[in-house]
Amino acid sequence: MGDVEILKELAGIAACRFIKDGMALGLGTGSTVRYSIIEIARLISEEGMDLIGVPTSEDTRSLSEELGIPLLKIEDAGTLDLTIDGADEFDCNFDLIKGGGGALTREKIVALKSKSMVVVADYTKKVEVLGAFDLPVEVDSDLWEAVREDISRICPGQVNLRMKGSKPFETDNQGFILDCRFGPTISDPKSLEIAISDTPGVIEVGLFVGICDAVIMASNDGIEELIKSEGRI
DSSP, X not given: OOHHHXXXXXXXXXXXXXXXXXXXXXXOOSTTHHHHHHHHHHHHHHHOOOOEEEESSHHHHHHHHHHTOOBOOGGGOOOBSEEEEOOSEEOTTOOEEOXXXXXXXXXXXXXHTBSOEXXXXXXXXXXXXXXXXXXXXXXXXXXXXXXXXXXXXXXXXXXXXXXXXXXXXXOTTSOEEEEEOOOSOBSOHHHHHHHHHTSXXXXXXXXXXXXXXXXXXXXXXXXXXXXXXXXXX
């Protein structure tokens, strides 16, 4: 296991310290939160915790089922106690860019259903200003060309249709994703989220503003807990 992968594992496991017996959990998507899901399965099987999860993607659902984690569908879940997820970027305000794995819509639905959200990440995801990572926007697959044209009026860089081989990448919701090259310029993510969300044909924007309460960050110096002062944890 390489150094970066070890850091991901340490962060994923450390985030599970916020879990308490009887919780309903949002289970995120991505290579770092995968280790949280493995640890949640261990808490159930070895420590006897009574936990139930709501997966944010088909990949997470498959992994959770394989590990024996009891699951609920998003539509059957009420308020969740905690969501653990990853991020492609986070800033000092705990605002996020998510969607590199293509699950941003379900991830946001689950996060908004939760009383609190913890992000697991390595130090490379921490930025001063959001936007170096291309902003993912999920769009209606029939309207993507018109949406790209509209967003191009907002976005200073390229707006590219995400591909998987020779075909467009398709989300679990059968949407397409536009990756928008803003560069590190997103100093007002809430206003940008609203502007893009108001574009006809947009399903969801990969900006998570005011949702994250803590980041468990792994670096070569160890694990650092970053807790939002006015957060819910």
